Amino acid sequence: MAIAKPTTEQPVENRPILSYPAAELLSHERFQVGAHLLVAFFALALGIIMGPFQTFRRSPWLQTVSEDLIGQPITTPIFTYYYQALTLHGVLNALVFTTFFIMGISYFVVQRSLQRPLKSTVLLWISFWLMTVGLVLTAWAIVTGQANVLFTFYPPMLAHWAFYAGLVLVIVGTWIGAYNVFRTYLGWRDDNPGERVPLATYGILANFVMWFTASLGVAVEVLTMLLPMSLGMVDTTDPQLARVLFWFFGHPLVYFWLIPAYISWYTMLPKQLGVPLFSDTMARIAFAMIAIFSIPIGVHHLFADPGVSETAKIYHSALTYVVAFPSLLTAFNVAATIERSGRKRGATNLIDWTWKQPWGNPVVAAQFCGMFLFIFGGISGIMNASFNMNQALHNTTWVVGHFHTTLAGAVFLTYISILFWIMPMIRQRKLWRPRWATAHVYTWFFGMLMFAGFMGRGGMAGATRRTDMGAPGAYFSPEIAMWMNWTALSGMILLVSSFLLYAVIFGTLFASEEKATVNAPIQKDTPNEFIPAFLENWRLWAFIIITTNVVMWLPVLINSIDLVNGFWSLGYPGAAR
Amino acid sequence: MSENKIHIDEYEARWIVISSAVLGVFFASLLLGAVLFNVNPPDSTSTVNPLKLDETIFANPGVRHMGGNQYDVVILAKMWGYTPTEIRLPVGAEATFHVTSLDIIHGFYIEKHNVNFELIPGHVAETRVTFDEVGEWRILCHQYCGRGHQIMHMPLIIEDTDAEAVALDAETGQE
Numbered sequence: 206m207a208i209a210k211p212t213t214e215q216p217v218e219n220r221p222i223l224s225y226p227a228a229e230l231l232s233h234e235r236f237q238v239g240a241h242l243l244v245a246f247f248a249l250a251l252g253i254i255m256g257p258f259q260t261f262r263r264s265p266w267l268q269t270v271s272e273d274l275i276g277q278p279i280t281t282p283i284f285t286y287y288y289q290a291l292t293l294h295g296v297l298n299a300l301v302f303t304t305f306f307i308m309g310i311s312y313f314v315v316q317r318s319l320q321r322p323l324k325s326t327v328l329l330w331i332s333f334w335l336m337t338v339g340l341v342l343t344a345w346a347i348v349t350g351q352a353n354v355l356f357t358f359y360p361p362m363l364a365h366w367a368f369y370a371g372l373v374l375v376i377v378g379t380w381i382g383a384y385n386v387f388r389t390y391l392g393w394r395d396d397n398p399g400e401r402v403p404l405a406t407y408g409i410l411a412n413f414v415m416w417f418t419a420s421l422g423v424a425v426e427v428l429t430m431l432l433p434m435s436l437g438m439v440d441t442t443d444p445q446l447a448r449v450l451f452w453f454f455g456h457p458l459v460y461f462w463l464i465p466a467y468i469s470w471y472t473m474l475p476k477q478l479g480v481p482l483f484s485d486t487m488a489r490i491a492f493a494m495i496a497i498f499s500i501p502i503g504v505h506h507l508f509a510d511p512g513v514s515e516t517a518k519i520y521h522s523a524l525t526y527v528v529a530f531p532s533l534l535t536a537f538n539v540a541a542t543i544e545r546s547g548r549k550r551g552a553t554n555l556i557d558w559t560w561k562q563p564w565g566n567p568v569v570a571a572q573f574c575g576m577f578l579f580i581f582g583g584i585s586g587i588m589n590a591s592f593n594m595n596q597a598l599h600n601t602t603w604v605v606g607h608f609h610t611t612l613a614g615a616v617f618l619t620y621i622s623i624l625f626w627i628m629p630m631i632r633q634r635k636l637w638r639p640r641w642a643t644a645h646v647y648t649w650f651f652g653m654l655m656f657a658g659f660m661g662r663g664g665m666a667g668a669t670r671r672t673d674m675g676a677p678g679a680y681f682s683p684e685i686a687m688w689m690n691w692t693a694l695s696g697m698i699l700l701v702s703s704f705l706l707y708a709v710i711f712g713t714l715f716a717s718e719e720k721a722t723v724n725a726p727i728q729k730d731t732p733n734e735f736i737p738a739f740l741e742n743w744r745l746w747a748f749i750i751i752t753t754n755v756v757m758w759l760p761v762l763i764n765s766i767d768l769v770n771g772f773w774s775l776g777y778p779g780a781a782r
Numbered sequence: 783m784s785e786n787k788i789h790i791d792e793y794e795a796r797w798i799v800i801s802s803a804v805l806g807v808f809f810a811s812l813l814l815g816a817v818l819f820n821v822n823p824p825d826s827t828s829t830v831n832p833l834k835l836d837e838t839i840f841a842n843p844g845v846r847h848m849g850g851n852q853y854d855v856v857i858l859a860k861m862w863g864y865t866p867t868e869i870r871l872p873v874g875a876e877a878t879f880h881v882t883s884l885d886i887i888h889g890f891y892i893e894k895h896n897v898n899f900e901l902i903p904g905h906v907a908e909t910r911v912t913f914d915e916v917g918e919w920r921i922l923c924h925q926y927c928g929r930g931h932q933i934m935h936m937p938l939i940i941e942d943t944d945a946e947a948v949a950l951d952a953e954t955g956q957e
Contacts, residue, residue, distance in 0.1 A: 288926065355926050361903065362886045362928060444887055445902045486788050508823045509900045511907035515825040522812065526805040533801040537794055591812050593821035596896040600889055600924035667893040669924035671931070678933035680920050682893070734789055767904060770829040774903040777886050780861060780928035 233326065234313060239631045240333060241309025242624070245302045246710060248340065252297030253703050255281050255290040260656070260696030262287060262675035263689045278675055287673035288353045295356030296347060299612060301340055303462045304375060306620055308332070308382050310465055311409045313627070315386050317727040318403040318472075321396075324388035332381040339374030342367045355671065357455075358431070360447050363778040366435040369427050376420050383413035401731045402741060404485055405472040411496040412464040414743070415457050418750055419500055422453030434776050443771040445512035449761055452503040453754075460499040462612060464492065466575065466619035470539045473623070474572055476726035478546035478563070483538050485732045489740045491531035491538070497749055498528040501757030508595040517761045518592045524757065525590035532583055539576065567642035571622035574650035578614030581657060582607060600671070602688075603664025606657040614653050618646065621706065628713050629721040636721075637712030645705035652698035659695060663688030824899055824907050830882060832903040840882060845869060853877040859901050860884040862930030864921065869936070872943040876912045889924035892938060900925055913940045 258281040261267050271279045281290035312329065316322055323329055345367060346352035352364035390402065390410060402410070426447050433439050467488075475482045482488065504521035507513045547558020563569045585607040588594050598604060629636050636642060664670070666684040673679065674689060681689075739745060765771075790798070815821045830838050839856050843865045846854040855877045858865045871877055881890050883901040890899040890907060899907035923934035 288929070288931075291926075353928075359887050359925075443904065445905055448887075448900075448902070484789070484791065484794065487790070487794065507900075509898050510902060511824045511899060511905040512826050512829075512902055515822060518823050519813075519816075523809055526809050529805060530801060534798070537797045541791075541794075587808065591808065592823050593812055593815045596821060596823060596898045599898045600891065600900075667891075667920075667922075669889070669891060669922050671926040672924070673932045676932045680922060680932075680935045682920075735786060737788060764826055767829045770831045770904050773831050773833050775833070775885070777861075777928075780886055 233322070234316065235631050237323075237326075237329060238309045238313045238627065241305045241312075242628070242631070244337060244340065245305035245309065246624075248297040248301040248305070248344075250707060252294050252302060254700075255284070255294040256298075257696035257700035257703070258282055259287070259291065259294065260689075260692045262673070264693035265674075265681060265686045266690045267693050268675055280675075284348070286350065286353065287676065288355070289347065289350055291671065292347050292353050292355050296343060299356055299462075300372075300375070301343075303612075303616070303620075304379060305336065305340075307412075307461065307465050308336070308379060310623060310627075311382070311386060311412070313725075314405045314468065314727060315389055315409055317725055318405045318729055319389065319393045320729060321389065321393055324385055324392060328381055328385040332378045332385065334378075335381065336375045336378035339371040339376075339378060341371070342374065343371030346371065357451065359451070360431060360434065360442050360444050361774045361776045362780045363431075363435050363776045365778075366432060369432045369435055373424065373427055373432070376424060379420070380417060383417055386410070386413060401736045403472075403728055403731055404482070404488055405468050405728055407489055407741070408464055408468040408471065408492045410743075411492040412461060414746060414750070415464075415496040415499055416461045418754070419454045419457030419461070422450045423455075426450035426454075435778070441773050441775055443766070444774050445510065445765045445767075446762075446771065448507060448510060449513070449758075449765045452506040453500065453758060454503075455506055456503040457499045459608075459611065460495050462616045464495060465623075466616050467492070467495075467535060469619045469623055470535070470572060470576070472728045473726040474539070474569070475542050476724075476728065477566075477569055478543070478549075480542060480545040480549055481732065482728075483541035483545070485734055486736050486740075487534055487538050489736060491534045493740055493746065494531040494534075495528065496746065497753060498524060498531075500750065501753045502528055502590075503758075504761055505590045505592070505595070507761075508592050509599045512765050512767075513761055514764050517757075517764065520757060522590055522592040526587070529583065529587055529590075536580075536583075543573075565643060567636075567639055567646050568622050568625045570643060571618045571625065571646045574646055575615040575618030575622070578610045578618070578650065578653060578657070581654075582611035582614055585610065585657075585661065598664060600669060601664030602660040602668040602670050605670050606660030606664065609653055609660070610657045614650075614657070618649065621646070621649075624710075626723050626726065628710065629717075629723050630725065632713055632717070633721050634713060634717035635719040637709055637717040641705050641712075642709045645702050645709060648698055648702035648705065652695050652702055655695035656692055656699065659688050659691040663692065821896070824909060826905070827908050828906045829904055830906055832882075832884065835882070835884060839880060840884075845871065845877075851876050855879045857881045857890070858884055859888040859890065859923065859934075861886065861928055862923070862934040864923075864934070864936050867936050869921065869938045871913055871938075871940055873913060873916045873940050874944065875940075876910060878910045879908060881907045886927055887925050888927050888934065889922070891922045891924040893919040893922065895919065898924075916940050916942045 261279045262281060268278050281287060284290045284293060312323060346365040352368035354362055354364045358364060386409060390406065430442050430447055434442055471482060471488045502521050502525040504513055504517050505525045508518055544558045547561045550561040552558035552561040589598060589604060589607055625636055625642055663685055666688060667682060668685040668689065835841065840858045843856045843858045848854055851874050853871060853875050855869060881899060881901055883903045888901040890901050895911060897909060897911055901907060917940055919938045921936050921938050923931060
């Protein structure tokens with residue numbers, strides 16, 4: 206095996222393992238992870254800034270103030286067309302930032318926890334450049350105003366073909382990355398028969414198994430329906446079928462974001478707190494359950510669709526409750542681990558372990574804040590998944606509030622936590638102004654808590670999501686107006702918070718001078734507890750995943766294919782201009 | 783490897799039981815809501831060819847009195863508005879909505895009434911609603927449908943006329 210700079214100082218037992226140094230990154234790791242993070246945070250910079258200005262745009266009070274002061278309504282910066290800015294916000298933050306971040310971190314975690322290099326560096330760079338070219342194509346289509354279709358891109362509304370081609374390249378890039386990771390794992394498997402794979406790698410593998418299965422849905426949708434239509438090869442399409450294929454992919458997509466956050470909570474946070482994880486086995490069970498149950502539940506995004514039967518809606522609602530279960534397991538496991546940390550720091554009674562924690566450490570605080578937001582995310586998610594409660598909430602701003610506590614809460618803050626230790630390792634300089642980093646975490650937390658709460662209340666009052674409420678002719682009731690004004694306040698906090706984040710990033714990259722002394726919080730060994738072998742039986746997982754999805758999705762798919770009246774919807778490229 | 787059995791902590795076992803029970807109760811209450819209070823999502827009912835809407839009920843959208851307090855409300859959505867442009871019904875009316883889209887995906891959401899559809903071209907969304915309260919609400923498009931999405935809404939006016947009285951008149955032909 207060719208390795209850049211192996212050190213053989215700590216051979217574990219009799220295994221001929223090339224251990225990685227704890228505090229320094231090898232040069233190939235710096236390039237690999239650094240390149241992915243650079244693209245991720247470059248995309249996020251543009252995506253994140255659109256958010257606060259959307260809240261300003263939707264606030265009637267701020268609009269009046271703006272009219273008085275500068276004589277014109279508030280718009281989003283640079284891209285003044287609301288729906289273009291909204292498309293950028295969704296695509297760059299939810300699709301591009303997350304995907305690049307996850308790929309970079311996955312490579313890092315797998316190499317470090319298995320203590321072996323990736324199977325192929327060439328494949329890694331092929332994957333990276335495919336994804337980057339895809340990003341450029343997609344971003345070009347959006348920036349030039351030819352793809353104002355939001356990040357769900359439902360047909361018959363059509364975007365420029367470059368938008369879809371770019372997305373295909375991003376997804377194919379992730380497949381190559383996933384293949385590379387799996388080959389690396391199989392190599393480790395051959396060298397370590399009978400061993401259990403470290404938990405962190407187990408989570409990454411579960412994530413890629415799920416991601417590959419799920420992305421088949423959107424790949425079929427884009428390649429057979431959207432791309433041919435946007436290229437003018439076909440004139441008509443079936444919008445209901447497209448939605449079914451999209452949401453086969455859409456729900457596992459959110460778990461694709463979440464599993465890396467769980468990996469951080471399960472394997473990195475215990476190291477950062479200096480305590481062992483409460484239960485390694487239950488963590489594996491949670492990962493396996495998520496990989497299985499996050500796909501056959503996607504109809505809960507289609508509760509309001511007239512082309513999906515009520516029976517399917519009830520079944521998928523039931524299984525959605527099942528996928529809430531691994532998150533409840535996680536809640537217990539992680540809370541019990543955090544309690545150990547509190548006890549270690551002198552906590553003695555029932556609740557004092559909650560505050561005897563390193564709350565001033567941005568890396569730890571970001572994860573705690575993310576978890577706290579995720580409590581609201583989980584509860585509101587169970588409400589959305591209830592097929593009859595959804596009647597009151599579907600497509601209102603409530604839903605936007607919900608996924609800002611999950612994606613922009615738990616997931617985002619945990620990624621930022623990872624950034625705060627991995628960026629100093631890559632740059633080999635200390636984190637610049639850790640207090641600013643901590644300030645970012647808490648302003649983000651309170652801003653997002655307020656935003657989600659106000660959006661939720663607005664939605665209950667009847668505010669619809671994805672609506673340019675700042676444009677003339679938009680509908681407002683007094684109640685909606687009040688809640689939208691409040692969200693503008695949270696938008697201001699989040700704007701300040703975003704500037705703090707990028708100040709810390711630029712500071713660490715260019716202004717920090719002290720040498721970094723961070724250790725990568727990666728678990729390399731498995732604890733001394735019984736872990737059943739079936740958890741690593743990937744053939745069994747493949748069988749279960751295929752069976753559950755055939756049972757849960759095939760009826761929905763057949764139901765949505767209407768051979769008499771389907772496939773007759775004309776494409777509308779003009780609608781998105 | 784201490785023993786060949788998954789170790790589950792005593793408290794964790796209790797947590798698992800409680801979590802499962804809570805989720806079970808939630809799901810049972812959903813089913814009860816569907817059965818007892820008839821709160822249901824739209825079922826897949828009928829399809830139409832979006833290119834041949836002229837041959838269907840959507841050729842003439844509007845409110846139709848079906849006798850008694852029964853009304854049929856046929857609505858066609860398109861970029862960026864609904865046909866008809868307002869809905870008037872007497873208080874007490876039990877209205878069956880039939881809604882579809884002519885062009886792209888739109889939304890159909892009646893403020894404060896738990897009526898909530900995606901309008902997919904080719905599919906007819908159907909639901910039955912009883913209007914017990916006099917007042918004016920908005921019917922809004924809640925799915926992004928392009929440049930004019932935000933102006934796509936219309937009033938729903940529930941008037942203080944007796945639905946049954948109108949119905950009697952209708953039967954005697956004196957409406």
